[in-house]
Amino acid sequence: MANKNSSVKGRTRSTGIAYWIMVLPGYIWLFMFSIVPMVGIVMAFQDYNPSKGWFGSKWVGMKWFEYLLVIPDAKRALVNTLIIAVSKVVLNIVIPLVFALLLNEVKNMKFKKAVQTIVYLPHFISWVILANIITNMLGANGILNLIMKTVGHEPVLLMTMPQYFRQLLIGTDVWKEFGYNAVIYLAALTGISPNLYEAAAIDGASKWQSVWHITIPGLIPTIVLLTTLAMGNVLNAGFDQVFNMYNQLVMSTGDILDTYVYRVGITNMQFSLATAAGLFKSVVSFVLVVTSYVLANKFADYNIF
Amino acid sequence: MNMIESNSLGTKIFKIFNYCLLAFLAFSCFYPLWYTFCVSLSDKLAAEGGLVTFYPIRPNVNTYKLIMGDAAFWNSFRISVMRVIFGTVWSMLAMIMMAYPLSKTNREWKPRGILMWILVFCMLFNGGTIPWFITVRNYGLIDTMAALIFAGSVPVFNVLLLMNFFRNLPSDLEEAAAIDGAGPWRILWQIIVPCSKPIIATVILFVSVGYWNEYFQGLVLMNKESNYPLQTYIRQISVAIPVGVTLTAEQYQQLAQNSNKALEAAKVFISMIPMLVIYPFLQKYFVTGITIGAVKE
Numbered sequence: 191m192a193n194k195n196s197s198v199k200g201r202t203r204s205t206g207i208a209y210w211i212m213v214l215p216g217y218i219w220l221f222m223f224s225i226v227p228m229v230g231i232v233m234a235f236q237d238y239n240p241s242k243g244w245f246g247s248k249w250v251g252m253k254w255f256e257y258l259l260v261i262p263d264a265k266r267a268l269v270n271t272l273i274i275a276v277s278k279v280v281l282n283i284v285i286p287l288v289f290a291l292l293l294n295e296v297k298n299m300k301f302k303k304a305v306q307t308i309v310y311l312p313h314f315i316s317w318v319i320l321a322n323i324i325t326n327m328l329g330a331n332g333i334l335n336l337i338m339k340t341v342g343h344e345p346v347l348l349m350t351m352p353q354y355f356r357q358l359l360i361g362t363d364v365w366k367e368f369g370y371n372a373v374i375y376l377a378a379l380t381g382i383s384p385n386l387y388e389a390a391a392i393d394g395a396s397k398w399q400s401v402w403h404i405t406i407p408g409l410i411p412t413i414v415l416l417t418t419l420a421m422g423n424v425l426n427a428g429f430d431q432v433f434n435m436y437n438q439l440v441m442s443t444g445d446i447l448d449t450y451v452y453r454v455g456i457t458n459m460q461f462s463l464a465t466a467a468g469l470f471k472s473v474v475s476f477v478l479v480v481t482s483y484v485l486a487n488k489f490a491d492y493n494i495f
Numbered sequence: 496m497n498m499i500e501s502n503s504l505g506t507k508i509f510k511i512f513n514y515c516l517l518a519f520l521a522f523s524c525f526y527p528l529w530y531t532f533c534v535s536l537s538d539k540l541a542a543e544g545g546l547v548t549f550y551p552i553r554p555n556v557n558t559y560k561l562i563m564g565d566a567a568f569w570n571s572f573r574i575s576v577m578r579v580i581f582g583t584v585w586s587m588l589a590m591i592m593m594a595y596p597l598s599k600t601n602r603e604w605k606p607r608g609i610l611m612w613i614l615v616f617c618m619l620f621n622g623g624t625i626p627w628f629i630t631v632r633n634y635g636l637i638d639t640m641a642a643l644i645f646a647g648s649v650p651v652f653n654v655l656l657l658m659n660f661f662r663n664l665p666s667d668l669e670e671a672a673a674i675d676g677a678g679p680w681r682i683l684w685q686i687i688v689p690c691s692k693p694i695i696a697t698v699i700l701f702v703s704v705g706y707w708n709e710y711f712q713g714l715v716l717m718n719k720e721s722n723y724p725l726q727t728y729i730r731q732i733s734v735a736i737p738v739g740v741t742l743t744a745e746q747y748q749q750l751a752q753n754s755n756k757a758l759e760a761a762k763v764f765i766s767m768i769p770m771l772v773i774y775p776f777l778q779k780y781f782v783t784g785i786t787i788g789a790v791k792e
Contacts, residue, residue, distance in 0.1 A: 208679040209596035209604055216593035216649055217610070223630070223648035224617040230626025240629075289520070292513050301514070307778060308521040311528070314770055314777065316708035318726045322733040322763050323527045326534070326756065331545030333530060369524065373782055397506060430711070434730065448624075455625040456715055468623025476620045 234466040254466035264467060267450035270356070270443060274427040277360045279420045286368045287413065290375035291405065306376075309369025321434035324362060325349055355440040363431055375412060382408040418486040422479030425471050447471050528767065535559070535761035542757035558761035568762060570721060571728035574643070575707060578724055582644040582706040587699060590654050595683045597654070598661035618651035628715055642716045643709075643724060650705065653698045660694035661687055697780040700773065707769060725766050732759060 229244060234254055236247040258264045289309075296302045312320065328334045328348045335345045348354055382405065390400040429448035436444040447467060455464025529549075534542045535558055536551035546552055562568055593614075601608045621627070627646075636642035664687065672682050688695065713727030723731065 205679050206604065206606075209599075210606070212592040212679070212683070213596050213610060216589040216654070217613075219589055219645060220614070220617055220649045222634070223627070223646055224621065225613075227622035227627040227630045228620070230622050230629055233626060233629075292517060295510075295513055296517065301517075305517050305521045309524045310778060310781075311774065312524050314704055314708075314774065315528075315767060316710065316726055318708075318710045318730045318733070319763055319767060320527070322729065322759070323531050325733065326760070327527060327530060329545075331543060331756070333545070333548065336545050336548065365523065368520075377782070397509075433711075434733075451624055456628065461625050461629065465623060465625045468625055472621055472623055479619050 231465065231469055233462050234469045236462060238462040238465070240461070250462075254463050255470070257463060258467055258470070263445070264450060266442070267445050267447045267467075271425055271427045271446040271448075274356055274359055274432075274446060275424050277356075278363050278428065279423050281360060281364045282367055282371055283413070283416055283420060285364050286371035287375055287409070289368055290372040290379060291401065293372070293376065294379050294405070306369070309372075311369075312366040313370035315366075317428075317430040317434045320362070320366065321431070324435065328358075349435070350437065350439040352440045352443045355436070355444045359428070359431060359435065359444065362435075363428060374416065375409060378409055378412040379405070414489060415486055418482045418489065421482035421485075422475060424478060425475050528764075531760045531764050531767075535757055535764050537757055539755065539757050542760065543755075558758045559765075561758060562761055562765065567720070568725075568728065568765075571723050571725045572765075574640070574722065575725040577640065578643045579703050579706045581640070583699060583703045585644060586650065586653075586702050587695070589649070590657055590698065591688065591695070592683070593649070594654050594657035594661055595679075595687055598658045614649075614651055614654065617649070618655075631716055637716055638718055638722050643712060644706075646712050646716060647705075647709065650702060653701060656698060657691070657694060660691055664690055693780065696776075700777045700780055703773075704770065704777070729763060729766055732762065 232244050233247070235249060235251060236244075237250050237253075238244075238247045293302060293305060296305075326332050330345060330347060334348065338344070338346055348358060386404045387400055390404060395403070425447065427446040427448070429446070429452075432444060432446050432449050433452065436449065448471070451464045451468045451471075454460045454467065530547065533549070533551045534547050536554045536556065537547050538553035538555065539557070541547060541552035596604055597607055597611060597614070599607055622630075631637070631642055631646050636646065668686050668690065669682055672686050677685070708726060710724065710726035710730050713722075713724040714730065717723055717727065720728075720731070
């Protein structure tokens with residue numbers, strides 16, 4: 191009896207060791223490229239000098255954050271970020287919902303499948319490629335200006351017009367992602383029992399009434415979930431898109447926090463100032479994401495972990 | 496009677512409108528790729544003059560012939576392919592081995608609690624671009640293939656996808672194997688992995704597309720252009736207005752006109768081909784992949 195017990199114990203221990211060996215490569219990877227950079231946050235409170243490193247540079251307290259409050263470029267970047275990101279958050283919930291509802295009305299399965307297959311495509315293409323294509327299509331010699339010329343309009347250089355640049359960013363982002371974002375709604379739609387629609391039809395409900403009283407209520411949990419989770423994105427205007435689409439002429443409306451950090455840090459090598467700006471974004475996003483997860487857990491019973 | 500008729504007329508109008516709108520949306524997602532393909536096959540002058548609409552003008556394959564001899568392009572292409580292969584193999588191994596012990600309950604394996612906490616924290620918070628850049632530079636990884644593979648750190652979300660799937664596998668299988676004397680390694684590779692093919696396929700596709708599409712690390716971690724992966728190379732040849740230089744709208748137009756549009760389009764198109772080839776598989780799996788994320792135990 192005692193013998194058996196000790197062998198079970200020995201076995202649990204060797205299993206425990208095996209588990210540690212299994213997770214080790216992944217956690218070393220995580221440590222080296224996620225956790226060590228977090229130590230670098232100290233740069234935001236230092237006058238960082240590359241030759242002295244993170245532990246030898248002079249501490250300056252909140253100096254860089256105070257700077258950020260008065261630099262017009264930083265303020266402009268924050269405002270642009272908020273406008274672009276909030277618009278994207280809202281439209282990336284609403285447009286895919288409308289699309290899913292419209293697609294749900296299609297009874298021709300071949301057509302439905304074909305549309306679905308094609309609209310997911312842009313999600314998997316990188317912003318480098320799409321920005322290149324969009325720039326060409328909207329440029330001086332692109333399809334847009336060919337149409338303009340045909341209707342007798344002056345050439346329009348959309349990519350250089352600050353007054354339209356944010357709309358352009360928001361529109362192209364929604365275009366790229368609406369198919370992909372609709373997947374989760376379409377999955378939820380298949381979960382609504384067809385019996386409900388049959389019963390409604392027997393009771394003489396119109397198409398509109400059954401959408402309004404059956405489909406929409408059936409999607410409410412999904413909508414609530416996506417809305418809460420999207421809260422974490424209000425400072426996330428989409429670096430890859432803006433970085434590949436913006437230029438000097440649209441800086442006033444197109445420059446966002448992430449591109450600002452890139453220019454200050456990587457291009458101008460003002461490491462400390464850029465770290466401070468980046469840290470501001472990281473901290474605010476973290477607080478928002480955690481809040482949204484807590485809310486999602488509470489109200490939508492969502493738990494990814 | 497009247498009611499039903501007017502109702503069905505309304506329904507008909509709606510149906511026509513709906514089909515047209517959806518067809519248009521699908522068209523809008525496909526047309527930019529088709530447009531690029533047409534430009535790449537068009538005559539140089541027609542491409543630069545912006546005359547291409549729905550079909551190539553004076554079609555020829557000159558651009559593709561030119562690219563055949565373009566060493567820099569194929570060098571970047573090769574780097575991207577190597578990166579996808581090595582990166583995907585490495586991350587799949589690391590992630591599967593992470594996900595399995597983490598799929599246990601906190602009672603079955605005590606350290607799980609704290610390890611999970613660390614993992615999720617790293618997903619939700621990061622040190623920002625600059626500390627990350629300085630870290631990678633201090634490791635001496637600038638201009639190395641290792642940077643292109645490792646610098647992105649663990650794709651935590653994919654680990655969570657794998658973990659959730661492993662967690663939902665019937666525990667009887669594992670228990671039976673354990674009674675037969677199989678240790679954790681055998682259980683992982685001979686029971687868990689073969690039973691998890693759909694999610695592993697999904698994650699392989701996510702990870703490899705991620706590596707293929709990544710350009711930023713190539714841009715900041717590679718000093719030599721000969722080390723650029725393909726996406727970074729494409730970014731550099733695109734009509735990128737150097738930020739920091741002030742150009743007028745006319746100069747911008749001039750810059751756009753000077754580039755060889757057909758050639759650029761051909762390069763862009765070739766860089767999309769691997770994506771388009773795996774797209775049918777991707778399509779089949781990723782729907783399961785994202786919906787699985789919301790599945791609970």
